[in-house]
Amino acid sequence: AQSVAQPEDQVNVAEGNPLTVKCTYSVSGNPYLFWYVQYPNRGLQFLLKYITGDNLVKGSYGFEAEFNKSQTSFHLKKPSALVSDSALYFCAVRDIGDKLTFGTGTQLKVEL
Amino acid sequence: EAGVVQSPRYKIIEKKQPVAFWCNPISGHNTLYWYLQNLGQGPELLIRYENEEAVDDSQLPKDRFSAERLKGVDSTLKIQPAELGDSAVYLCASSPGGERTGELFFGEGSRLTVL
Numbered sequence: 001a002q003s004v005a006q007p008e009d010q011v012n013v014a015e016g017n018p019l020t021v022k023c024t025y026s027v028s029g030n031p032y033l034f035w036y037v038q039y040p041n042r043g044l045q046f047l048l049k050y051i052t053g054d055n056l057v058k059g060s061y062g063f064e065a066e067f068n069k070s071q072t073s074f075h076l077k078k079p080s081a082l083v084s085d086s087a088l089y090f091c092a093v094r095d096i097g098d099k100l101t102f103g104t105g106t107q108l109k110v111e112l
Numbered sequence: 113e114a115g116v117v118q119s120p121r122y123k124i125i126e127k128k129q130p131v132a133f134w135c136n137p138i139s140g141h142n143t144l145y146w147y148l149q150n151l152g153q154g155p156e157l158l159i160r161y162e163n164e165e166a167v168d169d170s171q172l173p174k175d176r177f178s179a180e181r182l183k184g185v186d187s188t189l190k191i192q193p194a195e196l197g198d199s200a201v202y203l204c205a206s207s208p209g210g211e212r213t214g215e216l217f218f219g220e221g222s223r224l225t226v227l
Contacts, residue, residue, distance in 0.1 A: 044205075090155075094213070
């Protein structure tokens with residue numbers, strides 16, 4: 001089965017600084033990778049995905065993610081963090097049967 | 113467009129009682145998912161529908177959980193009887209499929225507390 005791992009439970013960053021939320025994957029074949037965000041008491045929202053093509057994928061709210069095949073990583077990035085970016089971020093991989101398998105999540109806290 | 117609608121948002125019941133959750137997906141989305149999310153964890157798939165057919169229910173505990181998607185639109189997830197360990201958030205999602213496979217649109221969830 002395909003899987004993703006998010007090694008950090010929480011990431012703290014100051015507003016205006018760049019942020020990185022890490023994700024590594026384990027798949028057989030070509031990976032289909034996704035990032036979702038969850039704000040408090042809300043459902044998950046799709047941010048971006050990598051299917052094929054450019055290793056740098058751009059998504060919603062100024063986020064981007066870099067696919068690195070040699071390191072089996074798909075880290076989420078943003079050049080300048082906002083307090084409003086504070087939320088729970090999930091990495092996911094498309095598994096057998098078109099289902100998504102999610103990581104355990106990383107809580108991002110952006111402070112003034 | 114209207115999003116995925118779930119109800120109820122919150123439900124508190126005593127163990128051994130039944131409970132049901134309802135989901136209305138985005139119009140035109142043929143794929144519907146029910147996910148379970150425990151506190152501090154990522155969502156885990158319970159069941160996936162393509163139209164009215166359950167194509168993946170391997171993770172659904174069939175001794176107490178059941179689901180249906182009549183007419184390929186709305187869906188209901190039922191637990192009977194509920195156990196303490198069922199306390200969690202139940203998320204419904206729908207997807208347009210095709211080129212947008214993997215882009216799931218989630219509802220706000222139904223938070224279940226079993227006492």
